[in-house]
Amino acid sequence: MVFRLIAAVCLALLLQGCSSLFFYPMEPWVQNPARQGLDYEDVVLIHPDGLRIHGWWLPARGTARGTVYFLHGNAQNISTHLMNVHWLPERGYNVFLLDYRGYGLSEGNPDLEGAQADIQLGLDWLAQSRRLDGAPLVLFGQSLGGAMATGVLARERNDGFVDCVMLEAPFASYRDVASDVMARSWLLWPLRWMVLPTLPARANDPERQVAELAPRPLLILHSKEDPVVPYQQGRRLYAAARPPKTFQPLKGGHTQSVRDPAVRDRLVAFMQNNECAARPAAPAPASAPAEPEQAPAPVSEPGVEARATPASGYRF
Numbered sequence: 001m002v003f004r005l006i007a008a009v010c011l012a013l014l015l016q017g018c019s020s021l022f023f024y025p026m027e028p029w030v031q032n033p034a035r036q037g038l039d040y041e042d043v044v045l046i047h048p049d050g051l052r053i054h055g056w057w058l059p060a061r062g063t064a065r066g067t068v069y070f071l072h073g074n075a076q077n078i079s080t081h082l083m084n085v086h087w088l089p090e091r092g093y094n095v096f097l098l099d100y101r102g103y104g105l106s107e108g109n110p111d112l113e114g115a116q117a118d119i120q121l122g123l124d125w126l127a128q129s130r131r132l133d134g135a136p137l138v139l140f141g142q143s144l145g146g147a148m149a150t151g152v153l154a155r156e157r158n159d160g161f162v163d164c165v166m167l168e169a170p171f172a173s174y175r176d177v178a179s180d181v182m183a184r185s186w187l188l189w190p191l192r193w194m195v196l197p198t199l200p201a202r203a204n205d206p207e208r209q210v211a212e213l214a215p216r217p218l219l220i221l222h223s224k225e226d227p228v229v230p231y232q233q234g235r236r237l238y239a240a241a242r243p244p245k246t247f248q249p250l251k252g253g254h255t256q257s258v259r260d261p262a263v264r265d266r267l268v269a270f271m272q273n274n275e276c277a278a279r280p281a282a283p284a285p286a287s288a289p290a291e292p293e294q295a296p297a298p299v300s301e302p303g304v305e306a307r308a309t310p311a312s313g314y315r316f
Helices: 002-015 078-084 112-128 144-153 174-183 189-198 206-213 231-240 261-273
Strands: 041-046 052-058 066-071 093-098 137-142 164-168 218-223 245-250
Touching (some): 041 112, 052 112, 066 112, 066 144, 078 093, 093 112, 112 144, 144 164, 144 206, 164 261, 206 231, 218 231, 231 245, 245 261
Parallel strands (some): 066 093, 066 137, 137 164, 164 218, 218 245
Antiparallel strands (some): 041 052
16 A cells, blocks of 8 residues: 555656645635735736736835845745735835745646746836836745746846845755655655656756856845755855855744844845945925934844744745
């Protein structure tokens, strides 16, 4: 019976191109931005293959200092990842969240090539929608979202478009992170020799492409206690990148650091210090001088404490 089960799992993985190792989509929403007191707009993009790809546009409160293009990890959908960026409009940033095909209201079935096509579609929309209004564009990718975005931004057609890149808990190699995930299961471990060769070739690994992001400022954040994507994966990706680059060690669970106000300040400081934030508008004349706006200071500690419990399962 066990051998039959192993054979069935193996066959399913091969038929799906091992997509089940990378994608755990969820269709139902658990909330929308209005529940968090945010203004928002539904955005539906039509892919050239006919698929409808859904996202949310969250406008900044007041004058926008920039726009953050947020790409979530491999599980659930934008309704569950909203809490990673819901604080940015209050800090003066527009946010565009995109669901890859098969997630939320986005049509289709997820795979690496298709998801990267969806990321490109979002970039093209931002370029053509005139919503940036001359302010900087920052890409913020978490886990699988950061890994896939690295390959998209490395394309020549995207040179000079994104001003800054922030990646939390990214990985350096698709095959290596899949091998680590399979090693945690007695059922999947014996199948590595069959499954891993079907994953993207080494030439498509983020660590082979991340150098092309220069000279855009790059921030990589990774928790030393990450139970899903090993910390050394983030260090490897950082080592392969070219300056200007910054590495921020963290503590706590997987892709949950932005629940800590100190990490939020670190992200905002990175954008401001690397000219990925427009200067705030001068205050209107008043009878009494207004206090100047103070930019948050960067976090100087080697790590910050996340306030959430570690993620479970094979989500990345």
